[in-house]
Amino acid sequence: MMLLADKWKDYELIDTGNGEKLERWGEYVLRRPDPQAIWPLPEDLGAWxxxxxHYHRSSKGGGYWEFKKNMEESWTINYKEMKFLIKPTGFKHTGLFPEQSSNWDWMMDKISNAQRPVKVLNLFAYTGGATVACACAGAEEVCHVDASKGMVSWAKENIELSGLSDRKVRFIVDDVIKFVKREIRRGKKYDAIIMDPPSYGRGPKGETWKIEDELYPLVELCMQVLSDNPLFFLINSYTSGFSPYVAENILRLTMGRRYMGDIYSGEVGIPTARENVVLPCGIFARWEQK
Incomplete structure (x- = not known):
C-alpha cells in the first residue's frame, strides 16, 4: 500500500533525480538531497x-545552504485549515515532512468521527504536524513529547499559527521512554498513540535510542497507557530502512493480541509532476478500531 500526499496546494514536489528533489514551499523553491531519487535528472534542467x-552535501558529513535568490528566513504554508512555520535548517530539513499529510488526514478523520472525547499521545513529535492535526480535529487533549527543546518550541508556534492556542495541548521536553514510564505510574491513559521514532537518537540527558533495540519494548510499554477503548495506534518511520511489515508485525504482536481492530502497513510518498513518478518517503503501520 502506498499512501499519497496529493492534497497540498502550498507545497509541490516539482521534480526528482540524481539523489535530489526540487520542491515548492509556498512561493519559494528549494533543492535538497534525497537518497531515494536514484534515477537521472531530466535533460532539460529548467527550474533546477x-x-x-540549494542544500549541498559535504563529503565530510553534513552540508550547507546556498541561497541564490532573496527569501525570508522563515515563512508559513497552509495545509487545509492548518498553518506551519517553514525555515531551512542546518540539517537540510525545513521543519515539516509533507508526506505525512496522508497520515494527518487519516487521524483527523478518526478523531472527528469518534463521537467521544479522544486523548492523543504523540511521541518523537518533532515540530508537531500530527499534534496540530489532532488538535484541529477536536481531540480532547494532545500530549506532545520530544527530546529537543527547539523542536517543541517550534511545535508551539505551529499550534499558535493554526489558531489552536485554546486547545488542550501538553508540550513535554523529555526522553520518550522515561516519560511513558512516568505516565504509567501516574495512571494516565490515552485513546490514540502516534510515534515517529528515529533510527538513532539521544535524549536530553544523553539517553541513547536505537530503533532495532528499542521500538518493540516501547510499543509494549505504550500498551500500559492505552485506554480500554483505544481509537488508533500509528508507527511511522522514514530513516530505519525497515520493511513496513516489521512495524506491522510489532503491532500484531502487541495491539493485535489485546484489542479487536484492523492492522495494516505500507509506504507514504509524494507524487511528482514528472511522468507519474512517486517519491517514497517512509513507512507506516496502523492499528485502528473496527
Missing amino acids: KNPHG
Whole structure:
C-alpha cells in the first residue's frame, strides 16, 4: 500500500533525480538531497538551475545552504485549515515532512468521527504536524513529547499559527521512554498513540535510542497507557530502512493480541509532476478500531 500526499496546494514536489528533489514551499523553491531519487535528472534542467535555496552535501558529513535568490528566513504554508512555520535548517530539513499529510488526514478523520472525547499521545513529535492535526480535529487533549527543546518550541508556534492556542495541548521536553514510564505510574491513559521514532537518537540527558533495540519494548510499554477503548495506534518511520511489515508485525504482536481492530502497513510518498513518478518517503503501520 502506498499512501499519497496529493492534497497540498502550498507545497509541490516539482521534480526528482540524481539523489535530489526540487520542491515548492509556498512561493519559494528549494533543492535538497534525497537518497531515494536514484534515477537521472531530466535533460532539460529548467527550474533546477535557479532555485531560491540549494542544500549541498559535504563529503565530510553534513552540508550547507546556498541561497541564490532573496527569501525570508522563515515563512508559513497552509495545509487545509492548518498553518506551519517553514525555515531551512542546518540539517537540510525545513521543519515539516509533507508526506505525512496522508497520515494527518487519516487521524483527523478518526478523531472527528469518534463521537467521544479522544486523548492523543504523540511521541518523537518533532515540530508537531500530527499534534496540530489532532488538535484541529477536536481531540480532547494532545500530549506532545520530544527530546529537543527547539523542536517543541517550534511545535508551539505551529499550534499558535493554526489558531489552536485554546486547545488542550501538553508540550513535554523529555526522553520518550522515561516519560511513558512516568505516565504509567501516574495512571494516565490515552485513546490514540502516534510515534515517529528515529533510527538513532539521544535524549536530553544523553539517553541513547536505537530503533532495532528499542521500538518493540516501547510499543509494549505504550500498551500500559492505552485506554480500554483505544481509537488508533500509528508507527511511522522514514530513516530505519525497515520493511513496513516489521512495524506491522510489532503491532500484531502487541495491539493485535489485546484489542479487536484492523492492522495494516505500507509506504507514504509524494507524487511528482514528472511522468507519474512517486517519491517514497517512509513507512507506516496502523492499528485502528473496527
